[in-house]
Amino acid sequence: MKIKTLNSIDVSEFDALVMKTYGRTYSFQQQDGCKERGVVNFTVPNANPDDFENDSIPEEVNGDDMGVSFKAWLTRDPEQKLNTDDEWARDNGLSLFWERNFYPSLDMVTQDLYQRGLIPAGKYQIIIDW
Numbered sequence: 001m002k003i004k005t006l007n008s009i010d011v012s013e014f015d016a017l018v019m020k021t022y023g024r025t026y027s028f029q030q031q032d033g034c035k036e037r038g039v040v041n042f043t044v045p046n047a048n049p050d051d052f053e054n055d056s057i058p059e060e061v062n063g064d065d066m067g068v069s070f071k072a073w074l075t076r077d078p079e080q081k082l083n084t085d086d087e088w089a090r091d092n093g094l095s096l097f098w099e100r101n102f103y104p105s106l107d108m109v110t111q112d113l114y115q116r117g118l119i120p121a122g123k124y125q126i127i128i129d130w
Helices: 011-022 070-075 087-092 094-100 106-115
Strands: 007-010 038-044 122-128
Touching: 007 011, 011 106, 011 122, 038 106, 070 106
Parallel strands: 007 122
Antiparallel strands: 038 122
């Protein structure tokens, strides 16, 4: 019988690490149209992490476009108001926009956290349970 070691991270603890490290709103569960309960696996180091190609997306809360390059995510001022005619979104929707639309790929975040020495090499699972 083979036994494998797997590191488990609660989604809220992962979100807290990302927000503390980068100073940006982040909610892994809210990404990709909102994730169901379950687990998401990843391994670090990752020799070829996937990155989103978009450097920008329409500034629309709950819009169809989701995910931006890691560089674009790091570059944008997290306090910059949305450029939209929707008054509610402009005044109240910034955190929802970051959580549901303006986020980097998991690969890029986890690889960077690994390179910063914040998570050691290994196999991981993020446990999503809300």
